[in-house]
Amino acid sequence: MKVVGYCRVSTQEQAVNGTSIETQKLHIQNECKKLGYQLIEIYIDGGVSGNDGNRFALNRLLEDAKFKTFNCVMFTKPDRLSRNLGYSINVVKSLEQLQVKIHCIEQPIINKPGLMFNILGSFAEHERDMIKERTDSGRKAKWKSESSVIGSLPFGYKKVNGKVEIDDLNSLIYNRIVNMYLNQNYSMKDIAVKLTAEGIPLPGASNNKHSNSWSSTTISDILKNDSYTGITYQNKYVFESRKSKKTNKSYYAATNVEKDKSEWIKRTYPKLIDQDRFDKIQKRISLQKKKPKKQHSGLNEHFMADNTLYCGYCGTRLRKLKTNEGKLKYTCHWAYTTKTDLFLSNRNKCILKPIDAKEADDRIFDEITEIISDPGHFAQEWLRDTNIDELSDKVNRLNKIENNLRNALLDGFRLVQESDNPEIKQIYKDALRNKEQEFSEVQNSLKNANNELFFAVNKVNHLAEFQSALEDAAKRDKIGIYFSAKAQFKTFLCNLPFQEKKRIVGAVVSPEDGGKYLVRHPTLNDIADDTDSIPEDELYTSLPAKGHILDGIFSIDLNRIQSIISSLNYMELLSSAVPG
Ligand SMILES: [Zn+2]
Known part of the structure; x- marks a missing residue:
């Protein structure tokens, strides 16, 4: 060559x-x-x-x-x-x-x-x-550097000779808040509690004598503030007069309505966070908001993998369910909904059978334990078991089906348009609706498969990163401390309180980065010893009676794992018993 x-x-x-x-x-x-x-x-x-x-x-x-x-x-x-x-x-x-x-x-x-x-x-x-x-x-920041600030400075900055500069100590606290939220998966409330417990002074503490503890609102304000990305706009939203229900007094509050751009006032700050990290924070905040409120209160110590489980067939996030017999399950909404609902949402019934919540949680937590107690080893095993060619074949296959369906739909539209007979038109329309459903399902599977493939490629890259990191002597020492007693570390993880385990699962899978576990039923392709003699459509038919398969699709990020480990309580880890 x-x-x-x-x-x-x-x-x-x-x-x-x-x-x-x-x-x-x-x-x-x-x-x-x-x-x-x-x-x-x-x-x-x-x-x-x-x-x-x-x-x-x-x-x-x-x-x-x-x-x-x-x-x-x-x-x-x-x-x-x-x-x-x-x-x-x-x-x-x-x-x-x-x-x-x-x-x-x-x-x-x-x-x-x-x-x-x-x-x-x-x-x-x-x-x-x-x-x-x-x-x-x-x-742009260079062109239009502005030093004047309306209102108080965001936490983490100070004013020196009329210019905005980074406040060393408080900017470190800002970085820590970001790290705790994004990498260590703490809730805003947890962050507030931790900072208060450590006696870290509040933003603007000297002129706020009413409160001496951090609140989740303060953390939320800080995490949502785009000043830290370097640029923000003031005077952006229309204010309206509202009346307090409690005190009956009028006050002004910002609405969601934007003013004309010419009225916005641009402010620049020294940058403390990259735009993509800032966007990830906003993504996690919005994911958090979508959570149904108080679904099954009193079940706080269950459903560990709640935020990370998705249906392997239709891509929907799985729901928590308590059956009449008191059993806890994860289910797909589209598998257990009324015909009317399915019709109105233009969907087919989903074929996913509910999975026992404890079983799913245990399997995922075991895998997460494997990953963080020995990420390099896990990545290698994973690489051995994953057939990227097979994945890419799957995507190819789905692409073909999608293409055929798209053409069928176009033909159908043409027929509906061309026909003058209302009865025939209706027949075409019904046929079209079925095809549309099929089309949206194939598109979903395609999205899942593409996702899987993307993460597979990512994992391969991360594996290379692990290997080079392990070759680096300084990092090896650091990792050596973490993993000196792998068994001890595993026991420690298993004995953590439920909420800590849940936090760690979320931190490793990282839904705000698109990470998730897909739940599906096995096919002959997964379980048969000899797949060559089986026709393709049988090979990929789901077998609900054979239980569930959980496919974790997320990147294993060494930096993130180090960050998660550093969020654990060292003293407890070191004093926990060595098994055997
Ligand atoms: Zn589903």
Whole structure:
């Protein structure tokens, strides 16, 4: 195989380790050596942003490809080619036409043309949008730096000679609040209780003599305040006069109605949080809000996996249920709803049978225990059991079905439009409605499968991260302390109070990042020893009598796991008994 390499680094990335041209070159040289490929040349674009189509070296490479002096282009990651999906596809297509293969080192699964590339490519595109937004906001902040502030400063800042600066101590507390909420999965109330217990002074404590403890409202105000992202707008919302029911006094309160943009007053602050982390916080707050209020009070010590369980068939978040016999179950709403409801929501009855709540909780907590007590090992085992090719086949299959249904729907619409006979029109319409239902179900399965695939690829990447982290001596020591007695650590986790366990499950799975457990029934594909002799439609038919399968789809993030472990009570951990 005759190979050329392609490296790209953006101006911003040039300073960052691991993406530098030298690292990329070395990767390519090693890969060629490993595979016995002949490396002819490396094309390099330096200081070119990922969404810029104007790239000299890549254009030269595409020109040179026409002379067939090489038959493979090698690069380290998909986003090196481009962060723009359309552009990447064009490059790959032009190479394909010239019978030149692509070889991506870190994500070899994309080397097969087609689907994988779409998924990874769209991820890179999203990342590029985020970078663009960050640099834009940085630039604008420079143009229009304003130092005057209306009202009091957000917690974490101070005013020095009329300018807003970061307050060292309080900004650390802000970071801690974010970490506790986002990584350690504490509730706002828990955070308030912890900070109060530690005697940490309240925001504006000196002029607030009425209260000496943190409240969940204070934490909520801080977490929702977008000033920390660097830019906020004041005078944004219309105020209205309201009357207090208690005191009967009038007061002014902000409504959700936005004023005209010309009236907004822009304020800039030194940045304390990235936009994407801020967005994740808002996502978690909104997920928290959607929770049905006081469903089964008195069951606080049950339903540990409540926020993380979704139906593997229709994608709905599972509900908690207490049966007449007092048994606790998780169920899919669309499996147990009235015909009228199904009709009104244009859905089919879901086939998921309820799962025993304790059983599901135990299985998930066991898996979470495995993950945090030995993440590297878990990731490796997981990798061995997961067949990414199979997953991508599944997505392909669903894509085909989706496409066929889409065409059937279009044909149906045309028939309804063209027919003059009202009876025939009605028949077509009914048929169309059935197809539409089927279509939405296939789309749901497709979404699930795509999700699964995305997280699978992510896990593979994280595994590489683990391995390199473990090679790093400093980190190895740190991890060594955590995992010195794995069995002891496991016992400790099992003995934690229920609410702590629940917090840890949520922290590891991290629903605000899209992580979840999908509940489904096994198919022959899961349980049969010899799957080759079984026809495909039987292979993938669900078998409710065979119990449930729980597929965890989330990324294992080493930093997050370290953060979760650091939220545990060390003294208790160290003094808990070593088993055996
Ligand atoms: Zn369902």
